[in-house]
Amino acid sequence: MIVFLFRGIFRDKSRFLFPISIVTIGVALVVALVGFMEGVFMGMIDMTANLDTGHLRLVNKPFYDEEHLRPLDRSLAAQKETLKWLEHNTNSDITWAPRIRWGALLDVPDVNGNTKSQTPVVGMALDFKSSDSFEIKRLHLVESLLKGKLPLGKNEMVIGNQLAHSLKVSLGQSVTLLGQSFDGGLVADNYTIVGFIKFGVTTMDKKMVLIDLIDAQNTFYMDDTVTDWLGYFPSSFNFTNYVDVKNKINFNLNTWIKTPPKDWAKDDIPITLSILDQQNIGSMVKTFTLIKSFVVGIFTFLMMLVLWNAGVLSGIHRYGEMGLRLAFGESHWKLIFTLGIEGLFIGILGSIVGCIIGGTFTWYLQEIGLNMGDAFSKSGLMINDVVRARLTLDGFIQGIIPGIFSSVTGTLIASLAIFKRSEANLFRELEAG
Amino acid sequence: MNNKLISFHEVSKIFKVGDENFTALRDINLEIKTGSFMSFVGPSGSGKTTLLNLIGGLDVPTSGDIFFKDIKLSSLSRNMMAKYRRENIGFIFQTYNLLPVYSVYENILLPLLLNGLKENTVRERVIDIVSKVGLLDQIKKKPSQLSGGQCQRVAIARALVKDPLLILADEPTANLDSKNSLQILELMKELNQQYKAAVVFSTHDEKVTRYIDREIGLEDGKIIFDK
Ligand SMILES: Nc1ncnc2c1ncn2[C@@H]1O[C@H](COP(=O)(O)OP(=O)(O)OP(=O)(O)O)[C@@H](O)[C@H]1O
Ligand SMILES: [Mg+2]
Numbered sequence: 001m002i003v004f005l006f007r008g009i010f011r012d013k014s015r016f017l018f019p020i021s022i023v024t025i026g027v028a029l030v031v032a033l034v035g036f037m038e039g040v041f042m043g044m045i046d047m048t049a050n051l052d053t054g055h056l057r058l059v060n061k062p063f064y065d066e067e068h069l070r071p072l073d074r075s076l077a078a079q080k081e082t083l084k085w086l087e088h089n090t091n092s093d094i095t096w097a098p099r100i101r102w103g104a105l106l107d108v109p110d111v112n113g114n115t116k117s118q119t120p121v122v123g124m125a126l127d128f129k130s131s132d133s134f135e136i137k138r139l140h141l142v143e144s145l146l147k148g149k150l151p152l153g154k155n156e157m158v159i160g161n162q163l164a165h166s167l168k169v170s171l172g173q174s175v176t177l178l179g180q181s182f183d184g185g186l187v188a189d190n191y192t193i194v195g196f197i198k199f200g201v202t203t204m205d206k207k208m209v210l211i212d213l214i215d216a217q218n219t220f221y222m223d224d225t226v227t228d229w230l231g232y233f234p235s236s237f238n239f240t241n242y243v244d245v246k247n248k249i250n251f252n253l254n255t256w257i258k259t260p261p262k263d264w265a266k267d268d269i270p271i272t273l274s275i276l277d278q279q280n281i282g283s284m285v286k287t288f289t290l291i292k293s294f295v296v297g298i299f300t301f302l303m304m305l306v307l308w309n310a311g312v313l314s315g316i317h318r319y320g321e322m323g324l325r326l327a328f329g330e331s332h333w334k335l336i337f338t339l340g341i342e343g344l345f346i347g348i349l350g351s352i353v354g355c356i357i358g359g360t361f362t363w364y365l366q367e368i369g370l371n372m373g374d375a376f377s378k379s380g381l382m383i384n385d386v387v388r389a390r391l392t393l394d395g396f397i398q399g400i401i402p403g404i405f406s407s408v409t410g411t412l413i414a415s416l417a418i419f420k421r422s423e424a425n426l427f428r429e430l431e432a433g
Numbered sequence: 434m435n436n437k438l439i440s441f442h443e444v445s446k447i448f449k450v451g452d453e454n455f456t457a458l459r460d461i462n463l464e465i466k467t468g469s470f471m472s473f474v475g476p477s478g479s480g481k482t483t484l485l486n487l488i489g490g491l492d493v494p495t496s497g498d499i500f501f502k503d504i505k506l507s508s509l510s511r512n513m514m515a516k517y518r519r520e521n522i523g524f525i526f527q528t529y530n531l532l533p534v535y536s537v538y539e540n541i542l543l544p545l546l547l548n549g550l551k552e553n554t555v556r557e558r559v560i561d562i563v564s565k566v567g568l569l570d571q572i573k574k575k576p577s578q579l580s581g582g583q584c585q586r587v588a589i590a591r592a593l594v595k596d597p598l599l600i601l602a603d604e605p606t607a608n609l610d611s612k613n614s615l616q617i618l619e620l621m622k623e624l625n626q627q628y629k630a631a632v633v634f635s636t637h638d639e640k641v642t643r644y645i646d647r648e649i650g651l652e653d654g655k656i657i658f659d660k
Contacts, residue, residue: 001546004539011534324530327491329519330547331512423514424492427482427603430530 005338006345008321015314016346019307019410023350023403024357026303030296031358031399032389036365037295039389041288045281047201050138051124053278054230055242056094056249058086061269063227070103070122070227072182076270077225078261086229089252091245093234097135098226100125100216104179106209108167117167121159123177123209125216128152138232141197141210147171148195155215158195160205169193182222189219224263231272239285242274292398300402304410311343311414320430322418327426332419339415340408347407351400358399365389437502438598438631439465439488444497446483446654457483459654461497465633467598470625470644473635475651481635484651485601488633489522490514519548523592523630525602529584531576537563537587538572544595559594565627566590566620582613586620593624600625602634611640618644 009016049055063074076082079098086096102123110116127133128151136142141150146161148171157175159167169175173193181187191211199205217223233241249272257269276282315322325335369388441463448455458480465471465488473481486492487499490506499506501517509517523544531540538559545555563572566586576584585605592600602621606614622644625632642648650658 004542004546004552007539008532008534320530321532324532325543325547326515327489327518327524328544328547329515329517329522331515333512423490423511424486426491427486427489427526430526431482431528431603 001338002341005342009342009345015317019310019314019343019346019407020350020353022303022306022310023347023407024354026299026406027351027354027399027403028358028361029354030299030402031355031395032361032365033295033299034292034395034398035358035362035389035391037288037292038392038395039362039366042390043388045275045285048279048281049230049232049275051199051201051204053273053275053281054097054228055233055237055275056231056246057273057275057278058082058096058229058231058249058253058270059227059273061271062267064271064273067101070101070180072100072102072180072220072222072227073184074265074268075100075182075222075225075227076229076268077263077265079224079226081261081263082229082270085256086231089256090231090249093237094231094245095134097133097138097230097232098127098213099228099230100213100220100222101227102179102216102220104177106167107176107178108169108173109176119163119167121163121209122207123211123216125211125213128212129214134232144197144199146196146198148193151194151210151212151215153192153194155189155191155211155219156194157191157209157211158197159193159210160208161196161198162202162205163207163209164193164196166206171195177219179220181220182225185221187220191215239274239276242276246272246274296398296402300406303402303406304413307343307406307410308413309410311339311411312417315414315417323421323426323430326418326421326423327430335418336412336415339411339418343408343411344404346411347404350407351403354403355396355399359391359396362389362391362395366391436467437464438467438469439463440500441487442498442500444487444494444499446480446487446492447495457654458487458494461654461656463649463656465599465631467631468625468629469631469633469646470622471631471633471647471649472641472645473633473649473651474637474639474641475635475657476637479651480654481637481651482603483654485603485633485635488599489524489601490517519544520595521598523595523597523600525585525588525592525600525605525634527604527607529576529581529588529608531584531587531591533576536573536575537568537579540576540587541591541594544591548595562590562594565624580613581609582616585609585613585617589617589621589624593628593630596628597630600630600632602632604635604637606636606638606641614638614640 060074060076063071083096102125104121104123106119106121107115108117126135128136136150148158151157171193174190175193176188176190178188197210199208217225253270253272260268276285322335366389441461444458444461445456446458448457473484475481487494493507501521506514506517532543541559541563542552542555546552560572563569566589568583568586571579571583576587579587606617609617618641621632648660649656
């Protein structure tokens, strides 16, 4: 029977093409929209994670509490021991990157050695030089280097391109960092600017200075000490995993604190945060998820409305067929069931085509990207200027499910009219032709 | 052997039209035997369609009882009534009501599929009946490619293919010219003898008389003759 009905569906273009186009368009839009939203949002999240928060972040609580002051004296010592502990006590698929967040005055001297310009900068020190370091790749530094090279020699730095512009410095310029050391003393150390970076994030382009981790440890007298351990998951992990792993690590940390490395201060309390705990990202993720469900919901609803009406139209179009089948003794339930199957089939087919179209579009946006630099430049958000969509399994599911759901429910709502149809009038109705 | 197929006991059908009651059938007593070939004749509005509706289990009487063999139709649920039609009744309509997207073959296949049979088990049966109604060379065509007489032949084959005990035809020849009408009647008669299905049809065409075993005259919802 089902095969028989499908033959009819395919031959009767009018009852086939319209609903299938609706599902196709709807699903394509949802897939593309979700892909775009995911791309923008997750791009932002990843950017933030890579530059700033990690997916997980092990930090000394006293440092974290006054983070804005960059209290290097509350950094976490025993770098090597900590790494060993992390490697033994956390998931093997997390990679840990040591970082130092520092703040200092950047002093640019003129030819006579007098201050030409001076500005406070926020800096990050990361491992540029170890052969097994993934940081250069992680931050896409090679691709982002606008001019010059990366700081691979001693006491070299790269700075954001807008910062370079406002300081009016050129490559090779020697500058002095004035800051506070691990033990609270004043430090001054000379660096050479070797490269300009375009992070693609306006706030960072204006303020960021990157130096090597070892250089920073020398400059600020913090041997074997870092401010942060940033943990990175493979992309297959989702937010729920982050929280689970975080809780597990914190649990283990509690044990470790009982026998701490001897270099730790008595009141050092290392804690692990997930990205959701930082920069208000947790609530942003919640809002984002809500908006996403809302968008998907609206599309589902609209599709359902249209398909319902399509179902009603097709019901009129197939009035004779339905009447005949009722007269021939097909039960109302069976009739509606077969219509539901037809709806399911149209939903699946439309969803597949929709996924292909929406997916292709999303894939294009993912690979090529859309330059929105002007639109975002004033927002100060950590959004990459080039927006890339993101093609995820999730995105497809969020398209397919509403596609199928709306097709089936739309058809079923429309076919409820069949129940109202009384057999007593079938003869007369069928006589009318 | 008891060859009583349908029996009516004091059956009346009253329609409510606004506040008025309209009596379409009045105290009908009637028996239809298996394998019979009979017709209801009468002017428009005399109650022919209403009567066929009741026999076919599409409607229920306002009073009185209708039996199919020993089963009281009015006691059946909506689903059981559908089953009754599905298994026992073949319908033929004045306007053929073939499904336009399906071929002759598929139109005839439909009632078998509705009865839960698989296409590959009944292919022969469909082809056989198509040849009986003389349309073997049209079997792949769509209804729109056929003449009215050919369409009604397809409808006859469709009604017969599931081997029903009873075929109900409401003015099957009304849309056909007299030559085609006679051919259709001859065909129905022939198949009635071959298949042993009772054929009950309605008409207001007096010409048909010479084909039928029994003619029941209706007027104003009452039987005025039965011969
Ligand atoms: N559902 C209904 N509601 C009200 N009146 C009805 C209904 N069905 C039939 N009638 C009335 O019952 C009477 C008998 O109708 P029926 O259709 O049985 O006549 P008929 O003999 O088939 O006529 P025709 O030759 O025109 O087809 C008519 O007067 C008709 O108006
Ligand atoms: Mg009639």
